[in-house]
Amino acid sequence: MRALREPRSRDLWIAVLAAIAGATLIVRADIASRRAAFQAEARTAHRVLSQATSRLDAVLGTLVLVAGPGARAGEGDATARLPALYPQVLAAWRREAGQPWSSSPGGETVPSAALAAAEARSAATPAGRREAALALVEAGRAAYTLVQAGSPASFALRVDARRLAEAEGWPWPAGAPVHVTLAHGGDVIVLQDAAASPSRPFGLTQGFTFTKTLASPSQPFAMRAQRIAGPSEWPWSLIAAWAAACAAGLVAARRWQAARADRLRAEELARLANTARLNTLGELAAGIAHELNQPLTATLAGTQAALRLLRETEPADAAQNTAGAVRALELAGAQARRAADVVARLRRLLQPGSPPTPPVATDVAAIARRLAALLAPELEQRRIDLRIEGEASPARADPVAVEQILHNLLTNAMQALDAPGSRHAGDARDAPGARRTPEVPAPGASPRRITVRLARDGARVRCAVRDNGPGVAPESAARLFEPFFSTRVGGLGLGLPLCQTLALAMDGRVDWQAPAEGGAEFVLDLPAAAGATGPT
Numbered sequence: 001m002r003a004l005r006e007p008r009s010r011d012l013w014i015a016v017l018a019a020i021a022g023a024t025l026i027v028r029a030d031i032a033s034r035r036a037a038f039q040a041e042a043r044t045a046h047r048v049l050s051q052a053t054s055r056l057d058a059v060l061g062t063l064v065l066v067a068g069p070g071a072r073a074g075e076g077d078a079t080a081r082l083p084a085l086y087p088q089v090l091a092a093w094r095r096e097a098g099q100p101w102s103s104s105p106g107g108e109t110v111p112s113a114a115l116a117a118a119e120a121r122s123a124a125t126p127a128g129r130r131e132a133a134l135a136l137v138e139a140g141r142a143a144y145t146l147v148q149a150g151s152p153a154s155f156a157l158r159v160d161a162r163r164l165a166e167a168e169g170w171p172w173p174a175g176a177p178v179h180v181t182l183a184h185g186g187d188v189i190v191l192q193d194a195a196a197s198p199s200r201p202f203g204l205t206q207g208f209t210f211t212k213t214l215a216s217p218s219q220p221f222a223m224r225a226q227r228i229a230g231p232s233e234w235p236w237s238l239i240a241a242w243a244a245a246c247a248a249g250l251v252a253a254r255r256w257q258a259a260r261a262d263r264l265r266a267e268e269l270a271r272l273a274n275t276a277r278l279n280t281l282g283e284l285a286a287g288i289a290h291e292l293n294q295p296l297t298a299t300l301a302g303t304q305a306a307l308r309l310l311r312e313t314e315p316a317d318a319a320q321n322t323a324g325a326v327r328a329l330e331l332a333g334a335q336a337r338r339a340a341d342v343v344a345r346l347r348r349l350l351q352p353g354s355p356p357t358p359p360v361a362t363d364v365a366a367i368a369r370r371l372a373a374l375l376a377p378e379l380e381q382r383r384i385d386l387r388i389e390g391e392a393s394p395a396r397a398d399p400v401a402v403e404q405i406l407h408n409l410l411t412n413a414m415q416a417l418d419a420p421g422s423r424h425a426g427d428a429r430d431a432p433g434a435r436r437t438p439e440v441p442a443p444g445a446s447p448r449r450i451t452v453r454l455a456r457d458g459a460r461v462r463c464a465v466r467d468n469g470p471g472v473a474p475e476s477a478a479r480l481f482e483p484f485f486s487t488r489v490g491g492l493g494l495g496l497p498l499c500q501t502l503a504l505a506m507d508g509r510v511d512w513q514a515p516a517e518g519g520a521e522f523v524l525d526l527p528a529a530a531g532a533t534g535p536t
Contacts, residue, residue, distance in 0.1 A: 003453075004340075008146040008254070011250060011257075012250065013252035014250075015246045015247065015249065015253075016246075018246050018249075019242065019243045019247075022221040022242045022246065023239045023242060023243070026235060026238055026239055027239070028236075029233050030234060031229065031331055032236050034227075034229065034233070035206070035208050036176075037209070037211070038208040038225075038227045039176075039210060041169075041171035041172065041225075041357050042210035042212075042225045043210075044169065044170075044171045045165075045170060045171055045172065045180065045223070045225060046212050046214070046223050047169075047212075047363075047453075048164075048165075048167050048168075048169050048170050048171075049182075049214055049221075049223055049356065050214045050216060050303075051163070051167070052088065052164040052167050052216035052327050053058060053164070053214050053215075053216035053219040053221075054090075054158060055086075055216065056086075056089075056132075056146060056159060056216075056218075056219070057131065057132055057146075057216055057217075057218050057219075059082065059086065059089075059157070060132045060146060060148040060155055060157060061130075061132075061148065062087075063092075063094075063148075063150075063151035063155040064130075064149075064153075064155060065149055065253060067094070067150060067152065067153040067155070069444075079092035079093065079094050079155065080092070083439070085456075087160075087166070088159055088160050088161075088163035088164050088166075089157055089158070089159060089160075089162050090143060090158040090159065090160050091157070091158040091159075092155065092156070092157050092158075093115075093155065094153050094154070094155055095115075095119075095153060095154045095155075095156070096152065096153050097151060097152045097153065097154075100112060100116070101115040101119075101156075111136065112136045112152055114136045114145070115135050115136075115145070115147055115156055117135070118134065118135030118136075118147035119133070119135075119146070119148075120131040120152075121148045121150045122147055122148050122149040123149035129219050130148065130150075131148070131150065131217050132146045132148035132218035133146070133147055133148070133218060134155065134184065134218060134220075134456060135147045135182055136147060137185070137187040137189065139187045139188055139189050139190075141265045142160065142161045142162050142189050142190060142191070143158055143159060143160055143161060143189075144158075144159055144161060144189070144219075145157065145158050145159070146159065146219070147216060148218075148402075155350045157229060157400045161182055161189045161191060162191055162192075163429055163453055164191070165180065165191045165192060172192060172289075174192075176192070176194070177194045177227065177228035177233075178184065178192060178194055178225060178227050178228070179192065179193060179194045179224065179225070179226040179228070180192040180223070180224070180225045180226075181223075181224050182214075182221035182222070182223055182224075183224060184220065184221050184222070185220060185451060189221075194226075200516065206226065207226055207227050207228045207229035207230070208226070208227035208229055209224070209225070209226050209227075210223075210224070210225040211223070211224045211225075226263055237273055247329075258418075262377075265374055265377070268374055269374065269389075272374075272403070272404070272407050275400070275404055276404065276495075278409065279404060279498050279502075287386070302438060307526070309534075312360055324428050333431075351390035359396045359397050359398060359507075360396070360398075360399065361392055361394040361395075361396065361529035362395050362396070362397045362398070362399045362402055362526075362529070363394050364392060364394075364395050364397075364402060364406075364454060364461060364524075364526070365388070365392060365425050365454050366392055367399065367402055367403050367406060368388050368406060368452050368454065368463065369388060370403075371403070371406055371407055371410060372386050372388060375410060375414075377432050378414070379414070382414060382417070382418060382448070383447075383448060384414060384417055384448045384449070385448055385450070385451070386410075386449075386450045386451075386452070387449065387451045387452065388451075388452045388454070389452070389453045390453050390454040390455050391454055391456070392454040392455055392456045392461045392462070392463070392526070393461065393529065394458050394461075394529040395461040395508075395526040395527065395528060395529060396506075396507075396526070396527045396528065396529045396530065397506045397508065397526045397527075398505075398506055401502040401503075401505070401506060401508075402524070402526070404498075404499075404502060404522075405499045405503060405510065405524055406452075406463065406465070406501055406524065408495045408496070408498065408499050409465040409499065409510075409522050409524070410450065410452075411467075411495075411498075412467060412495065412522070413450045413452070413465055413467035413469070413520075415488070416467055416470065416520065417448045417450070417467055417468075417469045436445060448467075448469075449467070449468050450465065450466070451464075451465075451466045451467075452453055452464070452465055453466065456528065459527060459528050460525055460526065460527060460528060461525075461526045461527070461528050462524070462525050463523070463524045464521055464522070464523045465521065465522050465523075466515060466520070466521040466522075466523075467519045467520055467521075468517070468518060468519040469519050469520065470519075471514055471518055471519050471520050472512065472514065472519075472520050475514070477514075480496055480512055481496050481500045481510070482497065483497045496510070496522075499524075503524060503525075503526070506527075507526075507527050508524065508525050508526040508527065509525050510523070510524055510525070511523045511524060511525060
């Protein structure tokens with residue numbers, strides 16, 4: 001079930017199911033079409049056989065009429081000419097009244113008792129609509145015999161059943177995969193045979209079947225037609241085309257998903273870059289406000305002191321100049337006070353805790369995994385292995401702030417690994433999203449790795465970001481969180497101070513330590529959410 005949750009596996013299963021469903025519909029439509037065509041052909045074959053058997057009934061009726069009391073001499077010898085006129089008639093016999101049926105009429109051996117019994121059944125029908133009777137069915141020879149009683153003579157015909165299927169209009173040529181039989185009682189005459197077994201062609205199903213009794217009352221054979229149907233006759237070219245279309249759709253869907261994922265990743269990176277830029281600008285403004293506040297305060301204090309001295313020591317001969325100086329100093333003091341008020345207001349506005357953001361239960365592990373997926377292309381390009389280990393219960397924090405802190409720490413680690421010969425810079429990238437040529441590790445060098453380790457320590461949640469880069473120089477360790485300090489060329493030194501400011505606003509902190517195996521490790525320490533439990 002886990003494989004079905006993966007996007008690639010899910011798309012593959014969808015494509016496979018679509019191919020199977022489409023192939024099933026194609027096969028069903030093809031089977032329905034061939035079944036309808038077979039039914040139409042079977043009805044045609046039934047009509048042809050019914051007409052042929054009715055024609056034999058008419059021939060026997062004509063023979064009885066010709067041999068009637070008013071018949072002219074020589075007309076009774078028509079039986080000798082019938083096989084030449086009707087190819088399906090193998091032989092025609094005549095029995096004069098008062099004489100028995102010959103056991104070998106016309107040289108053909110036929111049980112005379114069977115002929116006499118059939119004649120009796122024919123004579124039992126009303127004279128006005130007398131019908132022939134079926135005397136004998138020879139399944140092995142595909143022949144049968146008809147007898148019609150008459151006066152002064154009765155007649156019999158031996159019929160080649162296979163020749164009935166040679167009449168004009170027969171729908172199936174020789175070699176067609178169709179099995180056609182005529183059945184009467186327990187006797188079955190095969191009119192047309194197929195190459196495969198008619199019971200289960202190709203070992204699958206019975207195929208298409210059609211059964212209907214012939215329209216002739218004297219020859220009540222049940223015509224059964226069976227069309228062989230199996231995988232060999234399926235439209236494989238169309239099925240293959242559909243499967244290829246499904247495969248092409250899968251490839252197109254994956255390309256679209258990859259393009260969409262790249263677009264969303266780029267948008268997310270741009271969002272984080274904008275957030276980092278705004279936070280960095282806020283930290284910069286806070287630093288500027290802090291640095292300018294003391295000079296402005298000193299200027300204000302000096303101006304006020306000069307104003308006080310001028311008021312206390314006013315010479316009689318310099319009254320006019322003193323008055324102008326007083327007005328100028330009053331104006332300067334007012335402007336300095338106004339500037340101090342503006343800077344103080346800006347500083348209060350930019351402080352992370354004003355206004356405070358209410359903390360919520362934040363899944364730090366989920367944020368770490370999300371950032372790992374977001375930075376996956378850049379990590380792969382830099383050939384850096386990112387691992388996330390351990391689990392922790394939710395922390396009480398601001399999710400946006402936690403995301404920004406972890407993003408800065410991961411970016412710092414990647415930059416440290418990009419320059420193995422340089423010292424670890426204490427700030428994040430100043431231009432997130434900027435592209436640079438990553439340094440490829442030399443053959444035989446240890447793999448570059450970043451490890452994110454999550455743990456619960458009592459009422460605290462800890463998230464450690466460790467790299468196996470060059471580490472932090474001893475002379476720089478004490479100033480890592482100092483604003484505007486950076487050992488990286490072009491760095492502003494505001495990334496780690498920003499992280500610390502954001503963490504402190506959430507009742508947390510960011511610590512640094514040097515692992516024994518080398519590199520650097522920054523630990524984000526946050527309070528656990530109320531009521532949360534997890535691994536310790």
